[in-house]
Amino acid sequence: MDKDINITLKVWRQKGPKEKGQFETYQLKNINQSVSFLEMLDILNEQLVNEGKEPIVFDHDCREGICGMCSLYVNGHPHGPATGATTCQLYMRRFNDGETITIEPWRSAGFPVIRDLMVDRYAYDKIIQAGGFVSVNTGGVPDANAIPISKADADLAMDAAACIGCGACAAACKNGSAMLFVSAKVSQLALLPQGKVEAARRAKAMVAKMDELGFGNCTNTRACEMECPKNISVSNIARLNREYICAKLKD
Amino acid sequence: MWLLNSSIGKKLIMSISGLFLILFLVFHVSMNVVAVFSGAAYDMVCGFLGSNWYAVAGTLVLAAGFIIHIIYAFILTMENRKARGNDRYAVSARPKGVEWASQNMLVLGIIVILFAILHFSQFWYKMMFAELMGNHEVMLGGAAVSPQSGSAFIDYYFKGNIVITVLYLVWYAALWFHLTHGFWSAIHTLGWNNTVWMSRWECISKIFATVICAVFAIITIIFYLNGVGGGCSATCVH
Ligand code: HEM
Numbered sequence: 001m002d003k004d005i006n007i008t009l010k011v012w013r014q015k016g017p018k019e020k021g022q023f024e025t026y027q028l029k030n031i032n033q034s035v036s037f038l039e040m041l042d043i044l045n046e047q048l049v050n051e052g053k054e055p056i057v058f059d060h061d062c063r064e065g066i067c068g069m070c071s072l073y074v075n076g077h078p079h080g081p082a083t084g085a086t087t088c089q090l091y092m093r094r095f096n097d098g099e100t101i102t103i104e105p106w107r108s109a110g111f112p113v114i115r116d117l118m119v120d121r122y123a124y125d126k127i128i129q130a131g132g133f134v135s136v137n138t139g140g141v142p143d144a145n146a147i148p149i150s151k152a153d154a155d156l157a158m159d160a161a162a163c164i165g166c167g168a169c170a171a172a173c174k175n176g177s178a179m180l181f182v183s184a185k186v187s188q189l190a191l192l193p194q195g196k197v198e199a200a201r202r203a204k205a206m207v208a209k210m211d212e213l214g215f216g217n218c219t220n221t222r223a224c225e226m227e228c229p230k231n232i233s234v235s236n237i238a239r240l241n242r243e244y245i246c247a248k249l250k251d
Numbered sequence: 252m253w254l255l256n257s258s259i260g261k262k263l264i265m266s267i268s269g270l271f272l273i274l275f276l277v278f279h280v281s282m283n284v285v286a287v288f289s290g291a292a293y294d295m296v297c298g299f300l301g302s303n304w305y306a307v308a309g310t311l312v313l314a315a316g317f318i319i320h321i322i323y324a325f326i327l328t329m330e331n332r333k334a335r336g337n338d339r340y341a342v343s344a345r346p347k348g349v350e351w352a353s354q355n356m357l358v359l360g361i362i363v364i365l366f367a368i369l370h371f372s373q374f375w376y377k378m379m380f381a382e383l384m385g386n387h388e389v390m391l392g393g394a395a396v397s398p399q400s401g402s403a404f405i406d407y408y409f410k411g412n413i414v415i416t417v418l419y420l421v422w423y424a425a426l427w428f429h430l431t432h433g434f435w436s437a438i439h440t441l442g443w444n445n446t447v448w449m450s451r452w453e454c455i456s457k458i459f460a461t462v463i464c465a466v467f468a469i470i471t472i473i474f475y476l477n478g479v480g481g482g483c484s485a486t487c488v489h
């Protein structure tokens with residue numbers, strides 16, 4: 001049964017990108033465990049507004065695990081202690097009465113803090129943009145199943161396409177590497193015949209953009225995979241290495 | 252040049268130099284096995300690998316492998332620290348499924364190279380290097396021996412010497428950690444992995460590291476107890 005719990009929150013507060021931040025401690029009483037983590041923050045913000053204080057800034061949108069807007073590094077884990085779930089899918093039943101919960105923003109040079117818990121993840125959008133478009137033949141709508149794709153490939157492509165671009169991979173990585181994200185985006189297209197046309201160019205362009213933006217070099221620690229809310233596999237990173245090395249060797 | 256400029260290219264250099272060092276380890280451990288069974292045969296190998304041009308050339312290639320691996324270890328680590336930024340998490344937890352070794356490769360590598368320096372000063376410096384300097388005898392604890400007599404060196408350093416023996420065992424332990432992650436990571440970097448092979452490579456990696464380090468360790472302990480040729484009974488040629 002869900003109970004009402006009292007918790008202590010240690011929240012990172014930072015006025016702006018250049019400002020020095022620090023932790024603020026807040027007490028919350030009688031939070032029902034059926035409440036979601038973000039609703040708990042809403043309750044805290046309401047309390048802060050009523051006290052005439054600045055509410056805590058944090059990113060969120062869909063609140064159902066599909067948009068990739070929510071972030072938050074909760075008790076040492078991106079997207080909190082749950083596995084295979086985003087912060088918005090995290091519920092207070094994961095926490096106990098009297099617990100202290102530490103909430104931090106993503107900390108990686110690629111994701112500078114905008115304010116409080118909100119970080120700038122535009123770098124990921126730039127990498128996607130560098131990937132470019134996929135060529136399709138114009139004309140009538142093609143018949144369903146006109147292009148044969150093996151079940152195995154279709155499944156792998158779908159799994160890679162589950163990436164929501166949240167940035168937890170780089171946030172979890174001690175090397176500040178974006179390889180899990182980039183490899184998912186390269187894989188979802190490289191695995192399918194429709195994506196093969198530009199596959200080599202796409203891999204080269206996205207890796208070049210990733211390097212240019214200053215993300216780190218992957219050393220296969222697998223922290224990204226363990227923390228990814230969509231369970232993206234590091235085997236995608238092996239595929240990206242393969243695609244990239246082959247593309248470069250062919251040049 | 253993508254090999255030098257791109258992250259994946261730099262990783263490729265790390266991977267290939269690492270695999271090259273692994274190949275060398277396999278060669279080295281086989282050579283040690285010889286010394287367990289026969290001092291004479293081991294000295295033959297040492298004579299063969301004395302200051303001949305091919306042995307010197309091989310040593311230079313090996314040194315280049317080490318140097319490239321170490322230089323890139325520092326370049327990659329420095330770039331990664333920069334990418335990580337200066338702000339550290341107040342609370343951080345190593346997620347389940349992340350090997351400790353994978354996050355401490357530089358430290359492990361530095362431990363490996365420090366012990367390797369001790370090892371070179373004990374053996375290579377007094378063997379191949381002494382010969383290259385034109386010395387046909389080197390002093391080992393008051394006795395003059397040929398720099399090609401590897402067995403005399405082993406007996407001198409290891410037999411009954413617990414300190415050196417333990418130091419070498421610590422060295423193998425660091426190497427073991429480095430290899431359990433390094434082996435599969437190098438394969439992964441080459442792109443030679445998928446969802447099925449992931450766990451297989453990790454398993455092969457552990458077995459490989461364990462076999463290499465265990466053989467090194469067992470041989471070292473035999474040298475400590477019985478000296479060269481200690482693997483077979485006293486009837487063996489010594
Ligand atoms: C006999 C000695 C050594 C062997 C067999 C060896 C082997 C390897 C292998 C196979 C890798 C994996 C490469 C990859 O992930 O693609 C690796 C990674 C690494 N090695 Fe070594 N290594 C040795 C010595 C050293 C030394 C002396 C240092 C440093 C001073 C070092 C530092 C590193 C670092 C930092 C990595 C991780 C880099 C990365 O994955 O990007 N290693 N090593």
Ligand code: SF4
Nearest residue numbers: 163165166167169228
């Ligand atoms: S790979 Fe996972 S952690 Fe990284 S951006 Fe995509 S969903 Fe988020």
Ligand code: FES
Nearest residue numbers: 061063068070088
């Ligand atoms: S708010 Fe959309 S994924 Fe969490």
